[in-house]
Amino acid sequence: xxxxxxxxxxxxxxxxxxxxxxxxxxxxxxxxxxxxxxxxxxxxxxxxxxxxxxxxxxxxxxxxxxxxxxxxxxxxxxxxxxxxxxxxxxxxxxxxxxxxxxxxxxxxxxxxxxxxxxxxxxxxxxxxxxxxxxxxxxxxxxxxxxxxxxxxxxxxxxxxxxxxxxxxxxxxxxxxxxxxxxxxxxxxxxxxxxxxxxxxxxxxxxxxxxxxxxxxxxxxxxxxxxxxxxxxxxxxxxxxxxxxxxxxxxxxxxxxxxxxxxxxxxxxxxxxxxxxxxxxxxxxxxxxxxxxxxxxxxxxxxxxxxxxxxxxxxxxxxxxxxxxxxxxxxxxxxxxxxxxxxxxxxxxxxxxxxxxxxxxxxxxxxxxxxxxxxxxxxxxxxxxxxxxxxxxxxxxxxxxxxxxxxxxxxxxx
Amino acid sequence: xxxxxxxxxxxxxxxxxxxxxxxxxxxxxxxxxxxxxxxxxxxxxxxxxxxxxxxxxxxxxxxxxxxxxxxxxxxxxxxxxxxxxxxxxxxxxxxxxxxxxxxxxxxxxxxxxxxxxxxxxxxxxxxxxxxxxxxxxxxxxxxxxxxxxxxxxxxxxxxxxxxxxxxxxxxxxxxxxxxxxxxxxxxxxxxxxxxxxxxxxxxxxxxxxxxxxxxxxxxxxxxxxxxxxxxxxxxxxxxxxxxxxxxxxxxxxxxxxxxxxxxxxxxxxxxxxxxxxxxxxxxxxxxxxxxxxxxxxxxxxxxxxxxxxxxxxxxxxxxxxxxxxxxxxxxxxxxxxxxxxxxxxxxxxxxxxxxxxxxxxxxxxxxxxxxxxxxxxxxxxxxxxxxxxxxxxxxxxxxxxxxxxxxxxxxxxxxxxxxxxxxxxxxxxxxxxxxxxxxxxxxxxxxxxxxxxxxxxxxxxxxxxxxxxxxxxxxxxxxxxxxxxxxxxxxxxxxxxxxxxxxxxxxxxxxxxxxxxxxxxxxxxxxxxxxxxxx
Numbered sequence: 001x002x003x004x005x006x007x008x009x010x011x012x013x014x015x016x017x018x019x020x021x022x023x024x025x026x027x028x029x030x031x032x033x034x035x036x037x038x039x040x041x042x043x044x045x046x047x048x049x050x051x052x053x054x055x056x057x058x059x060x061x062x063x064x065x066x067x068x069x070x071x072x073x074x075x076x077x078x079x080x081x082x083x084x085x086x087x088x089x090x091x092x093x094x095x096x097x098x099x100x101x102x103x104x105x106x107x108x109x110x111x112x113x114x115x116x117x118x119x120x121x122x123x124x125x126x127x128x129x130x131x132x133x134x135x136x137x138x139x140x141x142x143x144x145x146x147x148x149x150x151x152x153x154x155x156x157x158x159x160x161x162x163x164x165x166x167x168x169x170x171x172x173x174x175x176x177x178x179x180x181x182x183x184x185x186x187x188x189x190x191x192x193x194x195x196x197x198x199x200x201x202x203x204x205x206x207x208x209x210x211x212x213x214x215x216x217x218x219x220x221x222x223x224x225x226x227x228x229x230x231x232x233x234x235x236x237x238x239x240x241x242x243x244x245x246x247x248x249x250x251x252x253x254x255x256x257x258x259x260x261x262x263x264x265x266x267x268x269x270x271x272x273x274x275x276x277x278x279x280x281x282x283x284x285x286x287x288x289x290x291x292x293x294x295x296x297x298x299x300x301x302x303x304x305x306x307x308x309x310x311x312x313x314x315x316x317x318x319x320x321x322x323x324x325x326x327x328x329x330x331x332x333x334x335x336x337x338x339x340x341x342x343x344x345x346x347x348x349x350x351x352x353x354x355x356x357x358x359x360x361x362x363x364x365x366x367x368x369x370x371x372x373x374x375x376x377x378x379x380x381x382x383x384x385x386x387x388x389x390x391x392x393x394x395x396x397x398x399x400x401x402x403x404x405x406x407x408x409x410x411x412x413x
Numbered sequence: 414x415x416x417x418x419x420x421x422x423x424x425x426x427x428x429x430x431x432x433x434x435x436x437x438x439x440x441x442x443x444x445x446x447x448x449x450x451x452x453x454x455x456x457x458x459x460x461x462x463x464x465x466x467x468x469x470x471x472x473x474x475x476x477x478x479x480x481x482x483x484x485x486x487x488x489x490x491x492x493x494x495x496x497x498x499x500x501x502x503x504x505x506x507x508x509x510x511x512x513x514x515x516x517x518x519x520x521x522x523x524x525x526x527x528x529x530x531x532x533x534x535x536x537x538x539x540x541x542x543x544x545x546x547x548x549x550x551x552x553x554x555x556x557x558x559x560x561x562x563x564x565x566x567x568x569x570x571x572x573x574x575x576x577x578x579x580x581x582x583x584x585x586x587x588x589x590x591x592x593x594x595x596x597x598x599x600x601x602x603x604x605x606x607x608x609x610x611x612x613x614x615x616x617x618x619x620x621x622x623x624x625x626x627x628x629x630x631x632x633x634x635x636x637x638x639x640x641x642x643x644x645x646x647x648x649x650x651x652x653x654x655x656x657x658x659x660x661x662x663x664x665x666x667x668x669x670x671x672x673x674x675x676x677x678x679x680x681x682x683x684x685x686x687x688x689x690x691x692x693x694x695x696x697x698x699x700x701x702x703x704x705x706x707x708x709x710x711x712x713x714x715x716x717x718x719x720x721x722x723x724x725x726x727x728x729x730x731x732x733x734x735x736x737x738x739x740x741x742x743x744x745x746x747x748x749x750x751x752x753x754x755x756x757x758x759x760x761x762x763x764x765x766x767x768x769x770x771x772x773x774x775x776x777x778x779x780x781x782x783x784x785x786x787x788x789x790x791x792x793x794x795x796x797x798x799x800x801x802x803x804x805x806x807x808x809x810x811x812x813x814x815x816x817x818x819x820x821x822x823x824x825x826x827x828x829x830x831x832x833x834x835x836x837x838x839x840x841x842x843x844x845x846x847x848x849x850x851x852x853x854x855x856x857x858x859x860x861x862x863x864x865x866x867x868x869x870x871x872x873x874x875x876x877x878x879x880x881x882x883x884x885x886x887x888x889x890x891x892x893x894x895x896x897x898x899x900x901x902x903x904x905x906x907x908x909x910x911x912x913x914x915x916x917x918x919x920x921x922x923x924x925x926x927x928x929x930x931x932x933x934x935x936x937x938x939x940x941x942x943x944x945x946x947x948x
Contacts, residue, residue: 226811227802234799237788243747244777244785245800246768355790355841 013350014297014304017342018311024342025335034327042325043318043332054193055201056317062205063313064306065212065270066284070291071298071305072219073264077142078300079223080256081236086131086146087264088288089153094124095268096157096177099279100165102272103178112184113273117211121265127153128261129254136250142257150288161279168280176280186211186273208270215263220302232256264288293340299347312336443506445470445602445633446491446522451500453486460486462658464500468602468650473624473634475644475665478654478677484637487654488604491635492524493517504602523600525591527607531579538562538575541594565596569626585616589623602633609643621647639677639733641670641939653677674732674902674935691724692910696756697863697894698744703753705739712751713739715918721863721894726885728909728926729898732938736918737898738780741867744896745777746770758862772803776861778852780868780898786852787840794822794836797855804859821858829854830880846877853881863894870904882908902931916940 026036046056070087077084084090098120107115130149134140167178188204223229235242235252243249267287272279294312298304315332323329444467451464461483468474478484490497493511501508504520511517514524531540538555541562547554559575566573571589579590588608595603609617624634624647638644644651645665652662653676661676698721705714713736721727731737742748744755746767754763762770771777777800779785787796797818798807807818822836831851833843840848849869856864866885870878885908889895899905905912906926914922914937922937 225813225815227808227813228811230795230798230802230813233791234788234795234802237790238784240784241786241788241799243767244745244779245802246766246771247802248766248768355839 010299010304012353013299013346014308014343016349017297017339017346020342020346021335021339024338025331028334028338029331032328034331039322039327039331042321042327043315045321050199051201054199055203058193058201058203058205059317060310060313061209062203062270062274063316064309065206065209066267066287067290067294067309067312068212068216068306069263069267069270070287071294071309072216072291072302073260073267074288074291074295075298075300075302075305076219076223076232076263077256077260078295079236080232080252081239082253082256082260083143084128084131084146084257084260084264085143085292086128086149086153086288087260087267087291088286089146089150090124090127090261090264091120091267091288092157092283092285093127093153094120094265095272095283096160096165096279097123098265098269099177099180099272100160102180102184103165103167103278106181107183109183112181113186116180116184116273117266117269120269121262124265125258125261128257128264132254132257135257136253157279161281165279167278174280174282176278178278180273180277184273185277186269188274204274206270206274208274211266212270215266216302216306219263228255264291267291290336293336293343296340296347297343311339443470444468444503445472445505446635447501447503447506448487448491449501449503451487451490451497451502453490453495453497460657461490461497464654465659466652467662468633468635470505470633471628471631472649473628473636473647475636475638475648475651476654477637477639477641477644477651477673482654482677483657484654485606486657488524488606488635488637491517492522492604518598518600521599521601522604523595523598523602524604525588525595525606525608529587529591531587531590533578533580535579536575537573537577537579537582537590537593540579540590541575541597543594545598561597562593565593569596569630570623583616585612585619588612588616588620592623592627600632602635603627604635604637606637607639608636609638609640617643641673641677641732644673645670670939671932671935674939675931690910691890691892693723693725693892695723695758696720697723697758698896699754699756700744701754701756703740703743703755704751705736705743705748706751711918713918714743717753717915717918717920719913719920721896723862723892723894724889725910726889726895726897726908728905728912729896729915729920730902730905730912730934730938731900731915733900735915737867737915739918740915741780741865741898744865745775768803771800774860774862776856776859776864778849778856778864778866778869780871782845782848782852787848789841790839792837792839793826793831793833793843793851794818796840796851797822797825797836799855801855801859825851825854825858829857829884846873849873850877850880853884857884857888861893863896864888865896865898867898868900869897870899870901902934906931906934914938 022040029036029039046053070091073087073090074084098116101119102112102116105112105115127149128146131142131146134145135142161177162175165177166175168174168176186207189207189209190200190205193205194200221229223232231242231247231252232255234245235247235249239249242252268279268283271284276283290312294305294308297308297311298306315336319329319332322331446466446468448464448466451461451466453461464483464487466476466487476484476487489495491502493514493516496511502511503509504522509516509520511520517524532543535543538558542553542558547557547561549557562573562575565571569592571593573586573589573593577586579587582590592603608620612620621643624636627634628649636644636648645668648665650662651665651668651673653660653673655677663673663676700717700719703714703717704712706712715736717736717740719727729737729740739748743750746762746765746769750763754761756762757770757773757775760773762773765773777785783789786799788799794807794815795818798813802808805814805817806821807814809817819836825831826833826836829850831843831847831854833847840851843851853869864885869885870881873881882904885895885897889908895908897905897908906929909926912924912926912929912934913920914924914934916938917940921940924934924937
């Protein structure tokens with residue numbers, strides 16, 4: 001089959017979803033007596049001067065980096081048929097601990113950053129590991145346990161922030177950890193912008209962007225080119241066939257959740273190491289839930305997730321200009337929500353199309369095949385608005401998933 | 414294998430005493446259910462072919478056949494879950510066409526599923542009326558419902574108390590609730606799908622009592638089973654299905670379990686020619702006192718001891734559900750042993766993981782290829798890797814060698830005649846026979862010391878069947894040990910060097926396949942004949 005057709009099939013679902021979402025959002029806006037065309041115009045308006053435009057671009061990229069990492073963390077688990085709803089708690093807890101550790105030590109530059117990164121990954125991996133252990137030993141659904149652990153993680157994070165790790169003075173309006181010394185900062189990439197001949201904006205482009213790209217590439221290779229990735233995907237496609245092929249399903253659950261958690265630990269670091277340098281009460285939240293939406297939009301593939309993250313980041317950026325122009329900020333939330341719903345529907349449509357064409361024997365339809373668990377019966381609740389409280393994510397599993405759980409419980413018992 | 418009494422394809426003996434000399438044909442009363450030439454195809458398979466079924470009003474009509482023979486497909490057709498591609502369905506002499514089960518229910522057909530569909534936290538009454546609730550002023554009319562359910566229960570001797578919580582009921586009672594559900598919807602013809610599979614013997618007797626009541630009230634029962642003794646006890650007429658088509662009818666009064674078994678598994682296929690034994694001395698697989706425990710009840714595999722030598726095919730015969738699947742899982746390391754040891758070559762592999770066993774030279778052709786053998790939504794080359802993730806040619810160190818995997822998949826497709834567009838085709842696009850040939854090719858390519866083949870030709874067409882048999886024989890000649898689990902007597906007798914019969918988890922007889930007839934084998938499988946003097 002031609003490359004063109006392959007790409008076409010792969011893009012079919014997400015593009016359809018975005019188009020449908022735009023149409024629905026327009027209808028909603030029209031009903032609210034907001035001019036949709038005008039709203040979209042504001043959203044794509046990056047400003048007049050080169051400096052403003054580059055600034056807008058930097059804002060989008062800075063936002064996309066954590067979203068990409070969040071989507072990646074969720075996707076790793078999704079590919080094995082696991083629903084890591086706990087990314088939110090994992091990264092918040094990891095970030096506060098990493099901020100505390102980073103502020104408490106002084107090390108030479110790269111080592112300091114490395115230590116913070118490793119601490120964050122380890123904390124989040126352990127937190128995700130609890131979910132895995134509960135699942136393989138007691139048969140607890142990872143959806144339930146990871147949601148509950150979110151609540152616990154947020155509680156512990158608050159306790160750490162207001163208690164042992166507090167660095168801000170009594171009575172400060174925003175409580176924060178002590179600031180990480182400069183050796184623990186990740187330098188910005190503004191030099192690169194300059195080298196590209198772009199205006200140097202007042203905003204700093206996160207250096208963590210490079211880390212995210214590397215992590216994305218590593219995960220892509222790991223999932224698609226290695227034995228480990230094959231085992232993981234096989235377990236996602238058919239747990240029973242994977243076991244019969246020699247995959248230790250319980251071990252895979254633990255490994256996958258640890259990996260998913262380790263990536264989740266990185267989510268807070270672009271902001272922490274690139275701009276805030278401390279964990280605060282108003283630290284970005286909701287990224288874990290947005291990550292579910294981004295993973296879904298990107299069909300659990302790193303490239304797709306990157307595009308999904310950019311789209312969501314673009315929508316997020318539009319919040320401020322929309323409000324300045326007196327548009328309700330909920331416009332963006334509505335679009336994000338409808339995109340997610342549309343993606344779920346479009347994915348299923350694309351899956352059926354591909355499967356039907358495969359069953360007719362009209363040649364390979366690998367586009368939809370690869371992403372295992374994303375197919376049927378999974379839906380995500382509305383993602384939290386940017387910076388707001390995550391509205392939680394209702395994930396339902398239908399076809400095949402129930403049976404899958406049963407089997408794991410059997411082996412776990 | 415054409416045995417004297419039963420010419421190929423037309424089991425004359427049983428059917429002669431069968432349907433009352435064609436009384437149904439010209440008889441006065443029209444048949445309650447008649448299926449004519451029903452054919453149902455799924456992509457790549459013909460699940461039912463030219464099915465002929467004639468069920469008289471007021472009889473218990475049994476449909477017997479192996480698992481996978483097409484009984485369920487047929488009943489789904491009759492219950493309106495899908496439409497046949499060809500053929501006619503006649504109820505009381507009138508042709509009908511069902512779009513959905515709702516149509517079938519409206520026409521008086523009811524289905525009692527093998528797996529109960531009851532809400533545990535609802536009462537009997539609530540479960541029975543669920544979906545067709547009598548209402549008064551928009552609210553559930555409990556009085557009417559209770560009256561009707563009590564009436565049904567008394568009339569057919571079901572002994573149901575409408576206010577019991579289903580959660581508190583035993584299996585037998587739950588089944589009666591299911592029957593009541595169907596009767597509540599005014600069914601005149603009941604389909605019972607393997608109703609005895611979940612029951613203990615006393616409950617089976619009670620069920621048969623209930624069926625007698627239903628019959629006395631003039632209802633028709635279609636009873637699906639593969640338990641021949643029960644069928645002979647309860648049925649008034651029997652229709653046998655084999656490989657998707659009806660092969661004959663039998664009168665339970667004049668037909669023995671053996672004759673039925675013979676009809677079920679078929680004796681018309683050519684038996685592989687007499688050949689020289691290739692059995693060598695060295696054992697490749699030794700099972701010693703292997704027992705697999707179940708959470709409740711008797712162990713599914715009970716004290717099994719057997720040896721497979723190099724170049725030997727050891728067959729395990731048995732009616733489905735007598736522990737063969739559990740034995741296969743135990744050998745593959747998918748199910749823990751309660752006691753006993755498994756040795757592969759010189760190694761005690763009892764505690765080894767499935768992967769370690771596969772690496773040590775255990776090949777596996779699973780019974781259910783969709784469940785255990787393939788990733789349907791993955792391309793063929795990925796399916797080539799499945800089960801061989803740690804071995805060349807498709808794997809290099811920790812990495813997948815995509816190019817080599819594709820190349821080797823192409824080779825398998827060529828050598829084993831797998832018909833598909835190419836290695837990038839999704840497995841789901843292949844027919845059952847081609848999927849199976851890919852699995853066989855994949856397992857053979859790793860040159861296992863022992864091949865565990867569970868129903869290797871189930872659900873594949875005759876051509877693929879012959880090809881797979883030939884491959885197994887060639888592998889055996891090269892010294893591979895093969896443990897063959899099958900329900901196909903011709904396959905077992907034709908391929909095996911040693912034949913064990915498994916009944917209720919135990920190996921009850923060891924037979925010489927060159928001396929045993931399918932009738933004898935059938936006798937051992939159903940327990941009608943015991944091991945005395947055998948082996």
